[in-house]
Amino acid sequence: MHMADALISPAVGATMWAASGAVTAYSARRINRQMDDRKIPLMGILGAFVFSAQMINFAIPLTGSSGHLGGGMLLAILLGPHAAFLTIASVLTIQALFFADGGLLALGCNVFNLGFFPCFVAYPLIYRPLAGRRPTPGRLLLGATVASVAGLQLGALAVVIETVSSGISELPFKTFALLMLPIHLAIGIVEGIVTAAVVGYVWKIRPEIVEAAGASRRVGPLPMARLLASLAVAAALTAGVLSWFASSSPDGLEWAMIRASGREELSGPGQGIHARLERLQQRTAFLPDYDFPKPAAEEFAADSEGAAPVVQVGTSVAGLVGAALTLALALAIGLALRAMRPRALAG
Amino acid sequence: MSHIETALLDIRGLDALSVRDSPLRRIDPRAKTLTALAFIVAVVSFGKYEIAGLIPLVVYPIALMAVDGLPPRIVLSKVLLALPFVALIGAFNPVFDRAAMVRIGPLDISGGWISFASILLKSLLTLSAAVILIATTGFSAVCVALDRLRVPRVFVVQLLLLYRYLFVLAEEAARMLRAWSLRSAGRRRLPLGAFGPFAGQLLLRSMDRADRIHAAMLSRGFDGRMRTDRVLRFRAVDAVFVLAWVALFVAARLYNAPRALGEAVMRSLP
C-alpha cells in the first residue's frame, strides 16, 4: 500500500526521505564501484518491465479479484539488492510524478517500505538462504513466497508505524495493523507464487540468465557492519513501537474507548512516546500551531491527538466565511493571470 | 482500450503538455522542483484539524495553472483518481474521533469529520503540486534538476532510461496482451497460471533488448559513466520565484488570514 502525503507529518516525511536518500546514495556508490556497465541499460529496461507488468492484471483463483505483480523480489533476484533498490525507487518516482500515487513527500516512505525491505532484508536474509544460486522449483517457490511475505509484512508494518506516528489519521495502531497485516500476508503469498512462476519460466528457457544473476554477486559476505546497522534500526523501530504500546497502552485503549463513547475529556496527561513525538513534531515541523484557541487547561496541549475543545460558534463561522472569501480571491487571481497571458500562448 | 494503453496515453499526454511555451518555462527547473517540495511540506505541516488556514495555499496551484495555460481539468482528473486511496484511510477518522468539535446551531460536527475534510483538502493540494510540476516542467527537465541537486547520477540515468523504454515495453506488453486476448475469447484478465509464461516472455524479450541497447551504447564509446554537460543557470528571477513562494507559504502558516478576514467581515455586519 502506498503512503499518502496528507497522512504524514513533516517529521515522519523528512525522516523517511532521509532514510531512503541514504540507502539510495549507498546503493549508487556500490553500483559505481561494481563497474558493470551492462547493469545500467538492464536496470532501465527491467524498471520499464516491472512498470508495464504491473499494469497486467491476473485473476486470483477463489477470490475473483485481480492481482498484479509487485516486482520487488523479482528485481532483487535478477539484479541484486542495490540495483533492484534503485530500480524500484525509480518506478515509484515515476508513479508519484505522473499518477499522483501517494505524493512526493510520501515518496520517501514508499521507497523505503517497498524497496528497502524486499531488497536488503527479505532477499539476502530469506530468499538466498532458502533458494540458493540454482534453486529447484520447490525451493524457488518456497524462497520466493516466504521472502515476499516477509518483505511485504515489514513494509505494511512500516506503513502502520509511519501513519500512526504522524498523528493525522485517527486509526489506532492495533486496528490499522489488524487491517494491513493479514491483507499483505495474502498479497505476499500471491506475489511469491507469481515471482516464482516468472523466474521458473526464465530458468527453463534461458537458465544462464538466472545463473548469471545469482553468480555475479557474493551475497554471503554482505558488508556485515551495514547489515547489522539495518537490523539494529529495524529492531529499534520494533522496540519503540512495543514500548509505546507498553507505556501508553492503557491510555491508548482508554482513549479509544472514550472516542467511541463520545466523551470529551481525557484523563491522564500525554506521556510516553506519544508526547515525545508531539514535542519532536513541535520542534521540527514547519511551525507547530493547531490554530485553535487553547484554553487554560494545559492538559490538552501535550496530547497531539487529544480532544480539542468545542469551538465557539462565532469562531467557526468566521473561519468558514473567511475560507470562502479567500478561495474566491484565489480563483479571481487565477482567472486574472489567465486573461493576462498573450493570445499567442493560448492552448 | 486496455489499462496499459490508457496509462501510456496519460504519461505521454502529461509530458506533451510540458512542451508548450509559457513564462513558467523559463524558470529554472530546480526552482520549480524546490518550490513544489516546499509547498508540499508547508501543506502537510498544518495541524490535522486545519481547513481554513490551508485555503490561501490554493493560490499556488491556481496561479501556476493559470500562468502556464494548463487546463485544470487535466490536473483534477489525475488527482481525483488518486484520492480514493487516501480517502479510504481518512474515512476512519470520523469513526474514531467522535468528540464534537464544532457546533453550528443544533448541529454537532465531530473532530473526525473535520480532520477527514482536512486530509482531503491537503491531498488535493499536494497531489496537484506533483502533477503540475511535471506538466509545467517536463520529466527530463526535472531529471536534470535532480542531477544538479546532487541526486546520484546513477539514479537520474535510471529515471531517464526507465522513462525512455517505458513506452516501448508497455506497447509490447499491450500487443502481447491483445494477441492473447484474441485467442482467449476476448478475456482481458490472465488466469494466474498464464501469467508466469506471459510475464516471462516479456521479461526475456526485455532482457534481449537490454543486451542490444548495451551493444549500441558500447558501440558509441560507452564506458560506464554517463556524461552530461547540460548547463543550468540559476538566475535572479529563479531566486525570486522560490523566495516569493516560500514567503507566501510561511506567511500562510504563521497567520490564519481566512479566519481574520472572516472575523472582520462578521464584525462589520450589523
Added chain:
Amino acid sequence: MSHHLVEAVDLHYAYPDGTAALRGVSFCITHGESVGLIGENGSGKSTLLLHLNGCLLPSKGQARIGGRPVTKETLRDVRRAVGMIFQDPDDQLFMPTAFEEVAFGPRNLGTPPDEIDALATRALATVGAAHLRDRPPYRLSGGEKRAVAIASVLSMAPDILVMDEPTSNLDPRTRRQIIELLKTFPHTKIIATHDLDLVMDLCRRVIVLHAGRVTADGPTEDIFRHPDLLAEAHLEPPLRMQACPVCAAVIPPPAPCQ
C-alpha cells in the same frame, strides 16, 4: 589509407549454447568501398557485424580495423573508427532528446562541450533532422528515428559505417530518402540487408553469407546474375531483376508456394 581497412581473418564464433554462428569468415574491404552483406536469416550477418567493432570477440581468428586487431585493448580506438547502426532504432536511441543522442558519442570520446554542439548540429543537419533536435525519441516516426540513429553515429566522425538492415520497416518514400542519404556518404560502407534492391543502388560489391561461411564475394552485378549462387544461399535475385524481361529470360522464376 590503411585506417580504412576492414579485414576479417578466418573468424569463428559460437553462441553460449554451442551453436556455431561463424565458421571461418574471411574478407578484406578497402577504403571507400561500399559492400553489401547478404544472406538468409540465421546465416550469421548480424553476428559478423558485431565482430567488426568488438561487441563480440571471435573464438578463433581475428577482425582487423586499419591493420590493428580488434581486442579488448583496442576497443576504444576501433569504436571511434567504426560507426555501427543497429537494426532496431529503438535500441539505439536511449537518450531523452535527439540532440542528447547525437551528443552521446562525442561526449564519451571526451570532446570539449563547445565542439560537441557544433558536431551534433552538423550531424543532425546532414540527415535532415535539424528540426528534431529537442524531440524525445518516442515522438519520432520510424524514418525520423532511423535518421537520428544515423546522425548519432556520424557525429563521431567514423571512417567506416556498418549498418544492419537500414531500410527495414520503412515506407517507400522514406526508404528512398535513406538510400539517397547513404549515397552521399564517402565513408567505407558495410551494409547487411535483405533489401537486395538497395544493394544494387548502393553497393558495388557483395559478400554472400550462408551457414556462417562466405559462399560468394564479388561485384554486385556478377553475383546477382548467378541465380544458382543465390539459390544455394537460400536467396533470390533483386525484385527489379526478376521483373526485367532481359534478365527474366535467364533467371527462372521462383517456384510457387505449395
